[in-house]
Amino acid sequence: MYSGHHNWLVQWLQRKLGNTVDAADLAQDTYVRVASGASMPRPEEARPYLVRIARNLVIDLYRRRKLEAAYVDALSSLPETAAPSHEETLIALQTLGAIDRALDSLPAKVRETFLMSQFDGQTYSAIADSLGIAVATVRKHMLTATRACFVAMQEAGAVPAAR
Template sequence: MPSPAFAPETRDRIAGLYRDHHLWLLTWLQRRHHFGDQASDVAQDTFLHAILRPQQIAGLRQPRAWLSSVARGLLIDRYRRQKLEAAYLRALAQLPEAEAPSAERQLMLLETLMQIDASLDGLAPKVRMAFLLSRLEGLSYQEIAARQGVSLSSVEKYMSKAIRHCYQLSLEP
């Protein structure tokens, strides 16, 4: 990936943010989240976020609050990805060997699952689960209502929200 061209003041702002706060962020991640070797990766990803979105750091008054917020979001994303990958690997392990997809197909399926997960980010847990039960497991709204312990009209509202959310995502450039 070619490095983006920045105005000198933007480049200086990003370099200053890194110089002044990288060690602090790394220490914060190691102490607060006990991630050890992952802490440096998350710290680097946090600063990559700053590089890719320089407009967000233009007027930062509390850079450490912003950095910790971005890092926390990245940690949540990593945790969700790990949980999703573990669930996927458990499901694969239950397949008879003859039906198991190739390694290439497994990677493609996992990437698709990650995209679906990212697309559904921001939905309430019950809305998200209703959508997944409907679309991935093929359950009827009545079956989803029984499984979630909610009314049929609640499931209909959940599905409406989820479908609207997905439609709005499809309109984004």
């Protein structure tokens, strides 16, 4: 699969990204995902399979860059004396990326419930009405999402692991 489609995949990614470095990196990441996957597509399905994986990696790249840009923008508004060190900034960016991946891995309703609560400031009752679910289900979804974020933060080293 690699020798038959690698050059094509890199060119496809270059058209999407407009840059050869990111295209080469994401092509490599695509094949790492293929190699670690449970199954291999049939030869006639190889390109659609590669595109699906690569497209998700492109989305992840853009999402990560958007988070990084928002963080850097927030930092620029701080007085110089309050700005975090480069190491603290890197840890924060890695933690944000880990939380983003954790939320992305959740079922859609769980993720949407969490985002509506934490970013839109909606009450559990409003979320339940909006999504057509019970308030108890909202609580359950919030617990699931919060746990996923906490585990992501632990894995990123932002909080100590539980003993």
